[in-house]
Amino acid sequence: MNITWENIVMTVVAFGILYYFLHRYAFGPLFSIMEKRRELVTSQLKEAEENKLSSEKLLAEQREALQQARNEASEIIERAKANATKQAEEILKLAQEESARMKEEAVKEIQHEKEKAIAEVRSQVTEMSVLIASKIIDKQIDEKTQSELIDQYLKEVGG
Template sequence: MSFHWESTVFAIIAFLILYWLLNKFAFGPLFGMMEKRREMIQSQIQSAESNRQEAEKLITEQRQAIQEARKEAHEIIEQARQMSVKQAEEIVQAARDESNRIKEEAIKDIANEKDKAVAALRSQVSAMAVMIASKIIEKQIDEKSQQQLIDQYLKEVGGKL
Protein backbone atom coordinates (compact mmCIF):
# COMPACT_ATOMS: atom_id res chain seq x y z
CA MET A 1 0.00 0.00 0.00
CA SER A 2 1.30 3.07 -1.02
CA PHE A 3 0.27 6.48 -0.25
CA HIS A 4 -0.73 8.69 -3.13
CA TRP A 5 -0.88 12.27 -2.24
CA GLU A 6 -2.70 13.10 -5.44
CA SER A 7 -5.64 11.02 -4.49
CA THR A 8 -5.64 12.65 -1.04
CA VAL A 9 -5.65 16.12 -2.58
CA PHE A 10 -8.30 15.00 -5.05
CA ALA A 11 -10.39 13.59 -2.17
CA ILE A 12 -9.98 16.85 -0.20
CA ILE A 13 -10.96 18.93 -3.26
CA ALA A 14 -13.94 16.65 -3.94
CA PHE A 15 -14.94 16.92 -0.27
CA LEU A 16 -14.67 20.72 -0.35
CA ILE A 17 -16.72 20.91 -3.58
CA LEU A 18 -19.29 18.54 -2.10
CA TYR A 19 -19.36 20.61 1.14
CA TRP A 20 -19.78 23.82 -0.86
CA LEU A 21 -22.60 22.29 -2.98
CA LEU A 22 -24.31 20.86 0.11
CA ASN A 23 -23.91 24.20 1.94
CA LYS A 24 -25.33 26.12 -1.04
CA PHE A 25 -28.17 23.79 -2.06
CA ALA A 26 -28.91 21.59 0.98
CA PHE A 27 -27.72 23.16 4.23
CA GLY A 28 -28.93 26.72 3.40
CA PRO A 29 -32.57 25.75 2.75
CA LEU A 30 -32.44 23.19 5.58
CA PHE A 31 -31.11 25.75 8.05
CA GLY A 32 -33.60 28.31 6.71
CA MET A 33 -36.46 25.88 7.28
CA MET A 34 -35.14 25.09 10.75
CA GLU A 35 -34.86 28.83 11.51
CA LYS A 36 -38.44 29.40 10.30
CA ARG A 37 -39.57 26.49 12.42
CA ARG A 38 -37.72 27.90 15.43
CA GLU A 39 -39.33 31.32 14.87
CA MET A 40 -42.76 29.70 14.46
CA ILE A 41 -42.31 27.71 17.68
CA GLN A 42 -41.08 30.84 19.45
CA SER A 43 -44.13 32.82 18.26
CA GLN A 44 -46.43 29.99 19.34
CA ILE A 45 -44.79 29.96 22.79
CA GLN A 46 -45.26 33.74 23.04
CA SER A 47 -48.86 33.45 21.83
CA ALA A 48 -49.55 30.70 24.35
CA GLU A 49 -48.02 32.83 27.11
CA SER A 50 -50.09 35.86 26.14
CA ASN A 51 -53.21 33.65 25.93
CA ARG A 52 -52.43 32.28 29.39
CA GLN A 53 -52.00 35.80 30.79
CA GLU A 54 -55.23 36.92 29.16
CA ALA A 55 -57.04 33.87 30.52
CA GLU A 56 -55.73 34.67 34.02
CA LYS A 57 -56.88 38.27 33.56
CA LEU A 58 -60.34 37.08 32.46
CA ILE A 59 -60.54 34.68 35.41
CA THR A 60 -59.65 37.53 37.77
CA GLU A 61 -62.28 39.77 36.15
CA GLN A 62 -64.87 37.00 36.40
CA ARG A 63 -64.06 36.47 40.08
CA GLN A 64 -64.44 40.20 40.68
CA ALA A 65 -67.74 40.23 38.76
CA ILE A 66 -69.00 37.29 40.83
CA GLN A 67 -67.95 39.06 44.05
CA GLU A 68 -69.72 42.25 42.92
CA ALA A 69 -72.83 40.26 41.99
CA ARG A 70 -72.80 38.62 45.43
CA LYS A 71 -72.36 42.00 47.08
CA GLU A 72 -75.23 43.47 45.02
CA ALA A 73 -77.44 40.48 45.85
CA HIS A 74 -76.63 40.92 49.54
CA GLU A 75 -77.44 44.65 49.30
CA ILE A 76 -80.72 43.89 47.52
CA ILE A 77 -81.65 41.35 50.19
CA GLU A 78 -80.74 43.83 52.93
CA GLN A 79 -82.79 46.57 51.25
CA ALA A 80 -85.74 44.19 50.93
CA ARG A 81 -85.40 43.32 54.63
CA GLN A 82 -85.28 46.97 55.62
CA MET A 83 -88.22 47.77 53.35
CA SER A 84 -90.29 44.93 54.80
CA VAL A 85 -89.49 46.08 58.36
CA LYS A 86 -90.42 49.63 57.42
CA GLN A 87 -93.66 48.49 55.79
CA ALA A 88 -94.50 46.37 58.83
CA GLU A 89 -93.89 49.35 61.10
CA GLU A 90 -96.04 51.54 58.85
CA ILE A 91 -98.85 48.97 58.89
CA VAL A 92 -98.65 48.65 62.68
CA GLN A 93 -98.62 52.44 63.05
CA ALA A 94 -101.59 52.78 60.68
CA ALA A 95 -103.47 50.14 62.69
CA ARG A 96 -102.65 51.99 65.94
CA ASP A 97 -103.79 55.28 64.44
CA GLU A 98 -107.00 53.68 63.20
CA SER A 99 -107.68 52.03 66.57
CA ASN A 100 -107.01 55.34 68.35
CA ARG A 101 -109.37 57.12 65.95
CA ILE A 102 -112.07 54.49 66.49
CA LYS A 103 -111.50 54.66 70.27
CA GLU A 104 -111.79 58.46 70.25
CA GLU A 105 -114.96 58.26 68.14
CA ALA A 106 -116.38 55.69 70.55
CA ILE A 107 -115.50 57.91 73.53
CA LYS A 108 -117.18 60.87 71.79
CA ASP A 109 -120.23 58.73 70.99
CA ILE A 110 -120.38 57.52 74.59
CA ALA A 111 -120.07 61.09 75.87
CA ASN A 112 -122.82 62.22 73.47
CA GLU A 113 -125.07 59.36 74.53
CA LYS A 114 -124.32 60.12 78.17
CA ASP A 115 -125.16 63.79 77.61
CA LYS A 116 -128.38 62.79 75.86
CA ALA A 117 -129.25 60.40 78.69
CA VAL A 118 -128.49 63.05 81.32
CA ALA A 119 -130.59 65.58 79.38
CA ALA A 120 -133.44 63.07 79.09
CA LEU A 121 -133.10 62.24 82.76
CA ARG A 122 -133.17 65.93 83.68
CA SER A 123 -136.26 66.46 81.58
CA GLN A 124 -137.88 63.43 83.19
CA VAL A 125 -136.80 64.52 86.65
CA SER A 126 -138.07 68.02 86.04
CA ALA A 127 -141.30 66.59 84.63
CA MET A 128 -141.58 64.38 87.69
CA ALA A 129 -140.82 67.29 89.95
CA VAL A 130 -143.59 69.27 88.29
CA MET A 131 -145.89 66.27 88.59
CA ILE A 132 -144.96 65.84 92.24
CA ALA A 133 -145.50 69.49 92.86
CA SER A 134 -148.87 69.38 91.13
CA LYS A 135 -149.86 66.28 93.11
CA ILE A 136 -148.75 67.91 96.32
CA ILE A 137 -150.72 70.99 95.51
CA GLU A 138 -153.73 68.89 94.58
CA LYS A 139 -153.67 66.76 97.64
CA GLN A 140 -152.42 69.25 100.14
CA ILE A 141 -151.15 66.46 102.22
CA ASP A 142 -149.01 66.45 105.26
CA GLU A 143 -145.26 66.22 105.36
CA LYS A 144 -145.16 62.48 105.89
CA SER A 145 -147.39 61.87 102.89
CA GLN A 146 -145.26 64.24 100.81
CA GLN A 147 -142.12 62.33 101.76
CA GLN A 148 -143.78 59.04 100.80
CA LEU A 149 -144.90 60.52 97.50
CA ILE A 150 -141.39 61.82 96.73
CA ASP A 151 -139.84 58.48 97.65
CA GLN A 152 -142.30 56.69 95.37
CA TYR A 153 -141.51 58.94 92.44
CA LEU A 154 -137.78 58.65 93.05
CA LYS A 155 -138.12 54.86 92.98
CA GLU A 156 -139.96 55.20 89.68
CA VAL A 157 -137.21 57.42 88.31
CA GLY A 158 -134.55 55.04 89.66
CA GLY A 159 -136.28 52.11 87.95
CA LYS A 160 -136.33 53.96 84.62
CA LEU A 161 -132.59 54.66 84.75
Template sequence: MNLVPSNFFIQLVAFAILFWLLSRYAFKPLFGIMEQRRQLVKEQMENAQNNRSDSERLLEEQKQALQQARKEAHDIIEQARTTGSKQADEIVQAARNESSRIKEEAVRDIDTEKNKAVAALKAEVSGLSVQIASKIIGKQVDEQSQKQLVDEYLQEVGNKS
Protein backbone atom coordinates (compact mmCIF):
# COMPACT_ATOMS: atom_id res chain seq x y z
CA MET A 1 0.00 0.00 0.00
CA ASN A 2 1.41 3.18 -1.15
CA LEU A 3 0.36 6.32 0.53
CA VAL A 4 0.68 9.33 -1.67
CA PRO A 5 0.24 12.57 0.30
CA SER A 6 -1.28 14.51 -2.59
CA ASN A 7 -3.95 11.84 -3.15
CA PHE A 8 -4.57 11.76 0.52
CA PHE A 9 -5.00 15.52 0.64
CA ILE A 10 -7.35 15.53 -2.40
CA GLN A 11 -9.39 12.72 -0.91
CA LEU A 12 -9.58 14.59 2.38
CA VAL A 13 -10.74 17.81 0.67
CA ALA A 14 -13.25 15.85 -1.44
CA PHE A 15 -14.53 14.12 1.65
CA ALA A 16 -14.87 17.51 3.47
CA ILE A 17 -16.75 19.02 0.52
CA LEU A 18 -18.97 15.96 0.26
CA PHE A 19 -19.60 16.05 4.00
CA TRP A 20 -20.41 19.80 3.83
CA LEU A 21 -22.83 19.25 0.92
CA LEU A 22 -24.43 16.28 2.60
CA SER A 23 -24.83 18.10 5.90
CA ARG A 24 -26.29 21.16 4.23
CA TYR A 25 -28.67 19.47 1.80
CA ALA A 26 -29.18 15.93 3.06
CA PHE A 27 -28.45 15.66 6.77
CA LYS A 28 -30.46 18.73 7.87
CA PRO A 29 -33.70 17.59 6.23
CA LEU A 30 -32.98 14.01 7.29
CA PHE A 31 -32.28 15.07 10.87
CA GLY A 32 -35.37 17.31 10.78
CA ILE A 33 -37.51 14.38 9.64
CA MET A 34 -35.95 12.18 12.31
CA GLU A 35 -36.60 14.88 14.95
CA GLN A 36 -40.22 15.15 13.78
CA ARG A 37 -40.53 11.38 13.97
CA ARG A 38 -38.99 11.40 17.45
CA GLN A 39 -41.48 14.11 18.53
CA LEU A 40 -44.35 12.16 16.99
CA VAL A 41 -43.31 8.96 18.79
CA LYS A 42 -42.91 10.92 22.04
CA GLU A 43 -46.39 12.48 21.64
CA GLN A 44 -47.91 9.10 20.82
CA MET A 45 -46.31 7.58 23.89
CA GLU A 46 -47.60 10.45 26.05
CA ASN A 47 -51.07 10.08 24.49
CA ALA A 48 -50.96 6.34 25.10
CA GLN A 49 -49.99 6.90 28.72
CA ASN A 50 -52.74 9.51 29.13
CA ASN A 51 -55.25 7.18 27.47
CA ARG A 52 -54.17 4.36 29.75
CA SER A 53 -54.56 6.59 32.82
CA ASP A 54 -57.99 7.70 31.58
CA SER A 55 -59.03 4.10 30.89
CA GLU A 56 -57.92 2.99 34.36
CA ARG A 57 -59.81 5.91 35.90
CA LEU A 58 -62.92 5.15 33.82
CA LEU A 59 -62.65 1.46 34.69
CA GLU A 60 -62.52 2.34 38.38
CA GLU A 61 -65.51 4.67 37.97
CA GLN A 62 -67.42 1.94 36.16
CA LYS A 63 -66.58 -0.54 38.91
CA GLN A 64 -67.85 1.90 41.51
CA ALA A 65 -70.98 2.63 39.46
CA LEU A 66 -71.61 -1.11 39.06
CA GLN A 67 -71.12 -1.66 42.77
CA GLN A 68 -73.51 1.22 43.52
CA ALA A 69 -76.08 -0.20 41.08
CA ARG A 70 -75.81 -3.62 42.73
CA LYS A 71 -76.30 -2.03 46.15
CA GLU A 72 -79.33 -0.10 44.91
CA ALA A 73 -80.76 -3.26 43.32
CA HIS A 74 -80.24 -5.12 46.60
CA ASP A 75 -81.94 -2.29 48.51
CA ILE A 76 -84.86 -2.32 46.06
CA ILE A 77 -85.21 -6.10 46.43
CA GLU A 78 -85.15 -5.82 50.22
CA GLN A 79 -87.70 -3.02 50.11
CA ALA A 80 -89.92 -5.11 47.82
CA ARG A 81 -89.63 -8.06 50.21
CA THR A 82 -90.53 -5.86 53.15
CA THR A 83 -93.43 -4.31 51.29
CA GLY A 84 -94.60 -7.73 50.12
CA SER A 85 -94.48 -9.13 53.65
CA LYS A 86 -96.29 -6.10 54.99
CA GLN A 87 -98.98 -6.36 52.31
CA ALA A 88 -99.33 -10.10 52.95
CA ASP A 89 -99.79 -9.42 56.67
CA GLU A 90 -102.35 -6.72 55.88
CA ILE A 91 -104.23 -9.08 53.55
CA VAL A 92 -104.22 -11.85 56.17
CA GLN A 93 -105.41 -9.42 58.84
CA ALA A 94 -108.14 -8.09 56.53
CA ALA A 95 -109.23 -11.67 55.81
CA ARG A 96 -109.34 -12.45 59.54
CA ASN A 97 -111.36 -9.31 60.21
CA GLU A 98 -113.72 -10.17 57.38
CA SER A 99 -114.14 -13.76 58.61
CA SER A 100 -114.84 -12.47 62.15
CA ARG A 101 -117.39 -10.03 60.79
CA ILE A 102 -119.06 -12.75 58.71
CA LYS A 103 -119.07 -15.10 61.70
CA GLU A 104 -120.64 -12.46 63.96
CA GLU A 105 -123.19 -11.68 61.29
CA ALA A 106 -123.99 -15.38 60.93
CA VAL A 107 -124.39 -15.72 64.71
CA ARG A 108 -126.76 -12.74 64.72
CA ASP A 109 -128.70 -14.22 61.80
CA ILE A 110 -128.89 -17.56 63.60
CA ASP A 111 -130.13 -15.88 66.79
CA THR A 112 -132.68 -13.91 64.81
CA GLU A 113 -133.92 -17.01 63.00
CA LYS A 114 -133.97 -18.94 66.28
CA ASN A 115 -136.04 -16.22 67.92
CA LYS A 116 -138.39 -16.19 64.92
CA ALA A 117 -138.70 -19.98 65.07
CA VAL A 118 -139.38 -19.89 68.83
CA ALA A 119 -141.99 -17.19 68.34
CA ALA A 120 -143.60 -19.12 65.49
CA LEU A 121 -143.50 -22.29 67.58
CA LYS A 122 -145.09 -20.43 70.50
CA ALA A 123 -147.83 -19.15 68.23
CA GLU A 124 -148.42 -22.58 66.76
CA VAL A 125 -148.36 -24.24 70.17
CA SER A 126 -150.77 -21.68 71.52
CA GLY A 127 -153.12 -22.23 68.58
CA LEU A 128 -152.95 -26.02 69.00
CA SER A 129 -153.34 -25.73 72.75
CA VAL A 130 -156.45 -23.65 72.34
CA GLN A 131 -157.89 -26.08 69.83
CA ILE A 132 -157.15 -29.03 72.10
CA ALA A 133 -158.47 -27.20 75.12
CA SER A 134 -161.62 -26.17 73.27
CA LYS A 135 -162.26 -29.70 72.18
CA ILE A 136 -161.61 -30.96 75.66
CA ILE A 137 -163.64 -28.33 77.38
CA GLY A 138 -166.19 -28.33 74.67
CA LYS A 139 -166.45 -24.65 74.40
CA GLN A 140 -164.83 -22.01 72.33
CA VAL A 141 -162.21 -19.87 74.09
CA ASP A 142 -161.69 -16.38 72.77
CA GLU A 143 -158.32 -15.29 71.49
CA GLN A 144 -157.43 -13.14 74.49
CA SER A 145 -158.13 -15.94 76.92
CA GLN A 146 -156.28 -18.35 74.68
CA LYS A 147 -153.19 -16.16 74.63
CA GLN A 148 -153.28 -15.81 78.38
CA LEU A 149 -153.57 -19.59 78.84
CA VAL A 150 -150.67 -20.28 76.46
CA ASP A 151 -148.44 -17.74 78.14
CA GLU A 152 -149.18 -19.28 81.53
CA TYR A 153 -148.50 -22.75 80.13
CA LEU A 154 -145.21 -21.66 78.54
CA GLN A 155 -144.16 -20.01 81.74
CA GLU A 156 -144.82 -23.20 83.62
CA VAL A 157 -142.89 -25.22 81.03
CA GLY A 158 -140.04 -22.66 81.07
CA ASN A 159 -139.84 -22.79 84.86
CA LYS A 160 -139.71 -26.59 84.84
CA SER A 161 -136.85 -26.76 82.34
Protein backbone atom coordinates (compact mmCIF):
# COMPACT_ATOMS: atom_id res chain seq x y z
CA MET A 1 0.00 0.00 0.00
CA ASN A 2 1.42 3.08 -1.17
CA ILE A 3 0.22 6.29 0.27
CA THR A 4 0.90 9.22 -1.84
CA TRP A 5 0.44 12.73 -0.77
CA GLU A 6 -1.17 13.65 -3.98
CA ASN A 7 -3.96 11.18 -3.44
CA ILE A 8 -4.52 12.44 0.09
CA VAL A 9 -4.58 16.07 -1.01
CA MET A 10 -6.92 15.27 -3.93
CA THR A 11 -9.21 13.31 -1.62
CA VAL A 12 -9.28 16.15 0.90
CA VAL A 13 -9.93 18.75 -1.83
CA ALA A 14 -12.66 16.57 -3.39
CA PHE A 15 -14.18 16.06 0.06
CA GLY A 16 -14.06 19.82 0.69
CA ILE A 17 -15.75 20.61 -2.62
CA LEU A 18 -18.35 17.91 -1.98
CA TYR A 19 -18.96 19.27 1.53
CA TYR A 20 -19.33 22.82 0.16
CA PHE A 21 -21.98 21.75 -2.38
CA LEU A 22 -23.75 19.52 0.11
CA HIS A 23 -23.77 22.32 2.67
CA ARG A 24 -25.00 24.89 0.19
CA TYR A 25 -27.63 22.81 -1.60
CA ALA A 26 -28.49 19.79 0.55
CA PHE A 27 -27.82 20.46 4.24
CA GLY A 28 -29.64 23.83 4.31
CA PRO A 29 -32.95 22.55 2.96
CA LEU A 30 -32.53 19.30 4.91
CA PHE A 31 -31.90 21.15 8.18
CA SER A 32 -34.79 23.55 7.53
CA ILE A 33 -37.11 20.58 6.91
CA MET A 34 -35.85 18.95 10.11
CA GLU A 35 -36.34 22.23 12.01
CA LYS A 36 -39.89 22.55 10.68
CA ARG A 37 -40.53 18.94 11.67
CA ARG A 38 -39.13 19.60 15.15
CA GLU A 39 -41.36 22.68 15.52
CA LEU A 40 -44.39 20.71 14.28
CA VAL A 41 -43.74 17.89 16.76
CA THR A 42 -43.20 20.44 19.56
CA SER A 43 -46.43 22.27 18.72
CA GLN A 44 -48.32 18.99 18.51
CA LEU A 45 -46.97 17.97 21.93
CA LYS A 46 -48.04 21.34 23.39
CA GLU A 47 -51.46 21.01 21.76
CA ALA A 48 -51.82 17.45 23.07
CA GLU A 49 -50.93 18.65 26.59
CA GLU A 50 -53.47 21.49 26.33
CA ASN A 51 -56.10 19.06 25.04
CA LYS A 52 -55.32 16.72 27.91
CA LEU A 53 -55.73 19.53 30.45
CA SER A 54 -58.91 20.69 28.74
CA SER A 55 -60.27 17.13 28.75
CA GLU A 56 -59.47 16.70 32.43
CA LYS A 57 -61.18 20.01 33.22
CA LEU A 58 -64.22 19.04 31.14
CA LEU A 59 -64.33 15.62 32.82
CA ALA A 60 -64.25 17.27 36.25
CA GLU A 61 -67.06 19.65 35.22
CA GLN A 62 -69.13 16.74 33.89
CA ARG A 63 -68.61 14.78 37.10
CA GLU A 64 -69.68 17.81 39.12
CA ALA A 65 -72.75 18.30 36.90
CA LEU A 66 -73.60 14.61 37.26
CA GLN A 67 -73.28 14.84 41.05
CA GLN A 68 -75.53 17.91 41.08
CA ALA A 69 -78.09 16.08 38.95
CA ARG A 70 -78.00 13.14 41.37
CA ASN A 71 -78.46 15.49 44.33
CA GLU A 72 -81.39 17.22 42.61
CA ALA A 73 -82.95 13.86 41.79
CA SER A 74 -82.62 12.80 45.43
CA GLU A 75 -84.23 16.05 46.57
CA ILE A 76 -87.09 15.61 44.09
CA ILE A 77 -87.66 12.05 45.30
CA GLU A 78 -87.65 13.17 48.94
CA ARG A 79 -90.12 15.98 48.17
CA ALA A 80 -92.35 13.54 46.29
CA LYS A 81 -92.29 11.13 49.23
CA ALA A 82 -93.12 13.95 51.65
CA ASN A 83 -95.97 15.14 49.42
CA ALA A 84 -97.30 11.61 49.08
CA THR A 85 -97.22 11.12 52.84
CA LYS A 86 -98.92 14.46 53.39
CA GLN A 87 -101.62 13.67 50.82
CA ALA A 88 -102.16 10.24 52.34
CA GLU A 89 -102.61 11.83 55.77
CA GLU A 90 -105.04 14.40 54.35
CA ILE A 91 -107.04 11.70 52.55
CA LEU A 92 -107.15 9.62 55.73
CA LYS A 93 -108.25 12.64 57.76
CA LEU A 94 -111.00 13.48 55.24
CA ALA A 95 -112.15 9.87 55.23
CA GLN A 96 -112.31 9.85 59.03
CA GLU A 97 -114.24 13.12 59.04
CA GLU A 98 -116.65 11.79 56.40
CA SER A 99 -117.08 8.58 58.38
CA ALA A 100 -117.81 10.53 61.57
CA ARG A 101 -120.29 12.74 59.70
CA MET A 102 -122.04 9.74 58.19
CA LYS A 103 -122.16 8.04 61.59
CA GLU A 104 -123.63 11.17 63.16
CA GLU A 105 -126.24 11.42 60.40
CA ALA A 106 -127.11 7.74 60.87
CA VAL A 107 -127.49 8.23 64.62
CA LYS A 108 -129.74 11.25 64.01
CA GLU A 109 -131.76 9.27 61.44
CA ILE A 110 -132.14 6.37 63.88
CA GLN A 111 -133.17 8.75 66.66
CA HIS A 112 -135.68 10.44 64.34
CA GLU A 113 -137.15 7.08 63.26
CA LYS A 114 -137.28 5.96 66.90
CA GLU A 115 -139.14 9.13 67.91
CA LYS A 116 -141.44 8.71 64.93
CA ALA A 117 -142.14 5.08 65.89
CA ILE A 118 -142.76 6.05 69.53
CA ALA A 119 -145.16 8.81 68.44
CA GLU A 120 -146.99 6.35 66.19
CA VAL A 121 -147.24 3.77 68.99
CA ARG A 122 -148.54 6.43 71.35
CA SER A 123 -151.08 7.48 68.76
CA GLN A 124 -152.20 3.89 68.33
CA VAL A 125 -152.28 3.31 72.10
CA THR A 126 -154.37 6.45 72.48
CA GLU A 127 -156.77 5.30 69.77
CA MET A 128 -156.99 1.87 71.35
CA SER A 129 -157.56 3.34 74.75
CA VAL A 130 -160.37 5.47 73.39
CA LEU A 131 -161.78 2.48 71.50
CA ILE A 132 -161.53 0.28 74.57
CA ALA A 133 -163.10 2.92 76.74
CA SER A 134 -165.97 3.39 74.31
CA LYS A 135 -166.59 -0.35 74.09
CA ILE A 136 -166.45 -0.66 77.85
CA ILE A 137 -168.94 2.10 78.19
CA ASP A 138 -171.12 0.57 75.49
CA LYS A 139 -171.16 -2.92 76.94
CA GLN A 140 -170.97 -2.17 80.61
CA ILE A 141 -169.00 -5.26 81.24
CA ASP A 142 -167.48 -6.61 84.37
CA GLU A 143 -163.84 -6.46 85.35
CA LYS A 144 -162.91 -9.89 83.98
CA THR A 145 -164.38 -9.15 80.58
CA GLN A 146 -162.69 -5.76 80.55
CA SER A 147 -159.32 -7.39 81.28
CA GLU A 148 -159.84 -9.91 78.46
CA LEU A 149 -160.81 -7.12 76.10
CA ILE A 150 -157.67 -5.12 76.93
CA ASP A 151 -155.51 -8.21 76.45
CA GLN A 152 -157.14 -8.87 73.10
CA TYR A 153 -156.53 -5.32 71.88
CA LEU A 154 -152.94 -5.38 73.12
CA LYS A 155 -152.39 -8.59 71.16
CA GLU A 156 -153.81 -6.89 68.06
CA VAL A 157 -151.49 -3.91 68.58
CA GLY A 158 -148.48 -6.17 69.24
CA GLY A 159 -149.19 -8.39 66.17
